[in-house]
Amino acid sequence: MKYIQSTGNQTVKNWKKLQTKKGRSRQGKYLLEGWHLLDEALKANENISEIMITPAALEHANPQEMPEEVDIYEISDEVAQQLSATPSPQGIFATVIIGQTKEIIPEKMTGAWLFLDTIQDPGNVGTMVRTADAAGFKGVVLSEGSVDMYQPKLVRSMQGSQFHVKIIEGDLSIWTKAFKKNRFPVFGSELNDQARSYDEVGQHADFALVMGNEGNGLSQKMLEETSMNLYIPLRGQAESLNVAIAAGILMFALRA
Amino acid sequence: MKYIQSTGNQTVKNWKKLQTKKGRSRQGKYLLEGWHLLDEALKANENISEIMITPAALEHANPQEMPEEVDIYEISDEVAQQLSATPSPQGIFATVIIGQTKEIIPEKMTGAWLFLDTIQDPGNVGTMVRTADAAGFKGVVLSEGSVDMYQPKLVRSMQGSQFHVKIIEGDLSIWTKAFKKNRFPVFGSELNDQARSYDEVGQHADFALVMGNEGNGLSQKMLEETSMNLYIPLRGQAESLNVAIAAGILMFALRA
Incomplete structure (x- = not known):
């Protein structure tokens, strides 16, 4: 166990930089907050780099739960306050190594997938990942120009679902072509002349659903590439x- | 037209107080922001007390749209920044008189209703009001201990749906009894021994759906009073x- 009292400490400054996209990209990791997310990360055998815990939180910790190979820091309440996105932090944090997020599409990509076309709002994206998990979806693909997937508010709203569904940054056009090649429908979500009501198209095992951003909807390119809107x-x-x-x-x- | 440049002006201070529950309750009005919400309020013949507009926003305004009986203030960008909940305000605000929110239940209360049991998160409540509107619900009843309904974040997420559906603060127990007396089902939303899957109960014209808060679910009392969970x-x-x-x-x- 290492001890850090001061918010001026360089390690604390590095952790705080994980609240920004630049910091995450430079350090290759992101920040988790709270017992629930730490438990989920441990269960999923995520690559945890550091655990930071306040004395008060340490009293509730089960030492056997703490992975041996991880650096554990006891931090002051002031440091916890600086790292936290909430007014009353639980006093437990971790940094998690960001794995491979870009993936080459396999020949046969089965299951239900959610494609997000340039959606910026972190709360909405996080909630959609959580819902995709609950609906039994296999993965979520974020287009270029989407919110950065390890943004703190997004991580909070995913509630650990990033450990249950695949999250990939990719070119939706390539993904759409791969699905259609396999004769799996790609459903857009936008009202146009050919659009059909969602309750008229049945349930499916293998398909993709594309959501666009609230202001602009799906891009024209995506609208033309989907199987049906x-x-x-x-x-x-x-x-x-x-x-x-x-x-x-x-x-x-x-979802069938 | 009146002109206010300084953020230190007492009128501005009073507007800022509308961001708090105490301020809204003392002044009996709440703050709206943005053209969309102002348009919706005007369309709905809401009781608008004041309109505040920056010179830049005034250039886009249609003078015929501005109601004659309302006090209009030209405000500086600094004042707009103080009133706004967003980093780049549109420069248009209004204060709206809070009407009667407590309502005696009529003998026969038809249509679909959403009951919210002690839900505190303003974004969730606002989104549920907006969704209830889109689903053709007639009203939303908030229990005691729910978030204050004119909280700025809630107003933002309702997107004007407060002008389309009734929003009432009430005792859910009394409302539930009134629905059941009319033989309208009151559906709770919680997994228990008798709970049924939502897609097995058909569609209804007259009913209530009760949602509880995410942490604790429905209160024990509500769970016992619903027709079915x-x-x-x-x-x-x-x-x-x-x-x-x-x-x-x-x-x-x-919803049928």
Whole structure:
């Protein structure tokens, strides 16, 4: 165990830099907060680099749970406050090595997949990853121009689902072609002349669902490449649904 | 038109107080931000008290859109920045009189209703109100101990749906009894021995759906008072769904 009291310590400064995309990219790791996420990371045999814990949190810790090969730091409440995204931190943090996020598409890619086209809002993306996990989806592909996937708010809203579903940064156009080559449908989600109501297309084992960002919807290119576009009929006076809500309704309705 | 340049002005200080529950309750009004919400408020004939606009925003304004009986203030960018919850404000704000939020339940209360049991997260509550609107629900009832309904983040996530569906603060126990007296089902959302899968109970015109908070679920009292409890079968390894996602799936599946 190492001890760090001061927020001015260089190690603490490096941890704080993990709150930025540049810091994560330079150090090749990201920051987790809270017991639940640490447990999930340990269960998933993630490559944990460091664990940081306050004296108060240490009293609740099971020493056997702490992996031996990981550097453990006892940190002061002030340091915890600096690392935390919440006003009352649980006092437990970890840094996790970011693995391979770009993946070459295998010949046959089965299961249900969620494609996210340039979605920037971290809370929405995190919630969609969590929902994809709950709906039994195999993976989520984020297009270029999407939010950085280890952004702290995104990590918080995923609630550990990054350890259960594959998360890949990729070119949606290439992924769409691969799915269609296998005769798996790629469903866009946007109202146009040919769009069909989501509850008319049945349930599927192997398919992809593409969600676009709330402001602009799917890119024109994606709209042309999908097998079919779906819409959710709205009844009230709301003009649209939140993108994560629409994704949740579609994922649970389409998944066989 | 009145002009306010200084953030130290007492009127500006009063507007800023509308960001707190105490301020809203003392002044009996809440703060709206952005053209979309102002348009929705005007369309809905809401009781608008003041409109605040920056010179830049004024150039985009249609003077005929501005209601005559309302006080209009031209404000500086600094004042706009103080009132705004976003880093780049559109420069248009309004204060809206808070109407009657407590309502005596009529003998026959028809349509679909969403009951929220002690849910505190403003983003989730706002998104659920917006989704209820899109699903054609008639109203949302917030229990005691729920988030204050005119909290700025909640107002932002409702996207104007507060003008389309009724929003009422009430005793869910009384509302539940009134629905059951009319032989309308009140569906809880929690897994227990008697719970049924949400896709086995058909679609309904007149019913209530009760959502509990994510940490604790429905209160024991509510669980006993509902007609039936529903659950959403999960397939992956996620332990639960975000409450707004679960509400979205249930509202769209249950509504006839």
